[in-house]
Amino acid sequence: GEDVEQSLFLSVREGDSSVINCTYTDSSSTYLYWYKQEPGAGLQLLTYIFSNMDMKQDQRLTVLLNKKDKHLSLRIADTQTGDSAIYFCAALPLNSGGYQKVTFGTGTKLQVIP
């Protein structure tokens, strides 16, 4: 099955850029997602990228996809204290039996230092 890996922790200063990295194993993954989880809350979809794209920008968020290396990254520009949360990468393989069997990464805890 699909494995999705992320580093566990990232600390940045307010105003700097944050880059959260993710690797996945199933090259058939069609959609790759980034979710944000704040304390005590559910997961909120931030952005996603389709596998035929290599970059997607949405305001302060930039997603880069390297299909050859099966590597996904999320860049947050001008990181704010409100960005402190856990960020999950998730992949939807093509061969998931026709259903949304999304695999989540381990999550990266982003700490923003004022």
Next chain:
Amino acid sequence: DTAVSQTPKYLVTQMGNDKSIKCEQNLGHDTMYWYKQDSKKFLKIMFSYNNKELIINETVPNRFSPKSPDKAHLNLHINSLELGDSAVYFCASSQPAGVNSPLHFGNGTRLTVT
């Protein structure tokens, strides 16, 4: 205008008891899920229903029984609760795969078994 709502938010109970968690979505989605998030924030799919039919049933003890009375509701009943069942349980919904419909999550139910 809550999209995916689950109740209760917190559930504290003793070993051996039986408990239920309820979930409802008003997004018109056909597919609903239960995910378990452990203390290390790792998310694992447990079950998925599409139009009231069970489509994903991961390796979960049969003490866990999902029930979907209609496509807007998916409940989770747990018998004979064990300490290891302590976790946060998330309900989610989406359209079926093939349509890029990301998962929409509820805010979670924190289950503590003592």
